[in-house]
Amino acid sequence: MNPRNRRQEVTRVFDGRTHHIALCRGFREGLPVFGWGEAPSTLLTKTQLRDAGLRPNGQDPLALLVFRHRKPYARETVSELFSVERAAPKRQAAPGQMDHAMEARRTCVDCTRVMGYCVPTSTRQCWDCFDNEHADRIEAAA
Ligand SMILES: [Zn+2]
Known part of the structure; x- marks a missing residue:
């Protein structure tokens, strides 16, 4: 056991x-530093929040999690820790918004038909309009 890792100070985290x-x-930058598995259980990294279906919700980090990877270079990693209590569920589009967005993605900008497939984001045209335009260009080039 590395004796340096045993140095401990008392901190309060709200x-x-x-x-x-x-x-x-x-402490680093005024924030308490915890080793892996040492922080209060209600403090999570962004990745851990995301895995739990949460987001930091604009809060400032309350503490830092500092640990070393065993491989390949014993690189030190610092992650900010956020409170689960102040986190919010990840934003999800309401079902109505989803339908609207999906319909927009299936709508051709030229003929305004709603297709049974998502039109390419590059052209926003259905295949018919794309083919017609393409054919025009070939004729114009000929
Ligand atoms: Zn079309």
């Missing part, structure tokens, strides 16, 4: 609901 008294490994 996650928006609970005051946690925790042992941290010091």
Whole structure:
């Protein structure tokens, strides 16, 4: 065990609901630093929040998670920790918005027909209009 890793200081973390008294490994930029598995359980990284279907919701990080990868270079990784209590569910489009967006993606900008497939985002045209335009260009070039 590396004795440097045993250095611990007492810190208080308020996650928006609970005051946690925790042992941290010091402070960086005014934020308590925790090792892997040492932070209060209501503090999660962005990745962990996302995995839980949450987003930070504009809150400032409450602490830092610092750990080293075992491979390949024992690179130190610093992740910001956010409160689950202050997090919000990931934004999801309402069903009506989804239908509207899907219809827009299936609508040809030329003939305004709603197709049974998503029109290419590059042209926003149905295949008929694309073919017609393409044919015109070939004729014009001939
Ligand atoms: Zn069309």
